Amino acid sequence: EVQLVESGGGLVQPGGSLRLSCVASGFTFSSYGMSWVRQAPGKGLEWVSGINVGDSTKYYADSVKGRFTISRDDAENTLYLQLNSLKTEDTAMYYCARTRDGGWLRPAYLSTLDNYNLWGQGTQVTVSS
Numbered sequence: 001e002v003q004l005v006e007s008g009g010g011l012v013q014p015g016g017s018l019r020l021s022c023v024a025s026g027f028t029f030s031s032y033g034m035s036w037v038r039q040a041p042g043k044g045l046e047w048v049s050g051i052n053v054g055d056s057t058k059y060y061a062d063s064v065k066g067r068f069t070i071s072r073d074d075a076e077n078t079l080y081l082q083l084n085s086l087k088t089e090d091t092a093m094y095y096c097a098r099t100r101d102g103g104w105l106r107p108a109y110l111s112t113l114d115n116y117n118l119w120g121q122g123t124q125v126t127v128s129s
Contacts, residue, residue: 002026002118004096009123016086016127022079022096022120030054030074033099033110036081038092038125048094049081050110059107064090086127093122 008020020036035050049060049070058070069082079096097116099105109115 004098004118004120006094006096006120006123009094009125011126011128012086013129014086014088014127018083018086018125020081020083020094020096020123020125022081024077024079024098027098027118028102029072029077031102033102033105034072034079035097035099035110035116036068036070036079036094037097037113037116037119038090038094039122040089040092043092045095045113046092047111047113050107051079052104052110053102054104056104057107059110061111083125086125088127091125091127093124095122096120 004022004024006022033052036048037045038048039045051058051070067085071080098118100115100117
């Protein structure tokens with residue numbers, strides 16, 4: 001079955017850290033760009049970070065740059081997001097997503113949500129004191 005399964009969310013205090021994981025199955029993970037996308041309560045989807053095939057290039061939204069780090073382990077079919085210096089405004093459901101097209105992709109492609117056709121079920125991150 002083709003799917004993405006996220007884990008690692010939880011409740012953390014401001015300034016804390018979390019590491020999210022997304023395990024892929026049913027397709028050749030190494031052939032696709034991947035991203036993390038989040039949705040805060042009452043708001044729309046927000047692209048957070050994307051990574052190209054071969055871990056070659058990584059991109060971040062301005063809101064998380066310098067605090068979050070995306071990575072991938074193609075041998076383990078797993079995408080990661082390290083969240084540091086968390087803020088209350090980072091509270092959201094976090095989703096991993098796979099691009100519709102394979103191969104290396106431009107930053108503008110990776111940051112456009114319409115270019116993703118496979119999504120996980122999400123993992124909740126709550127930042128609160």
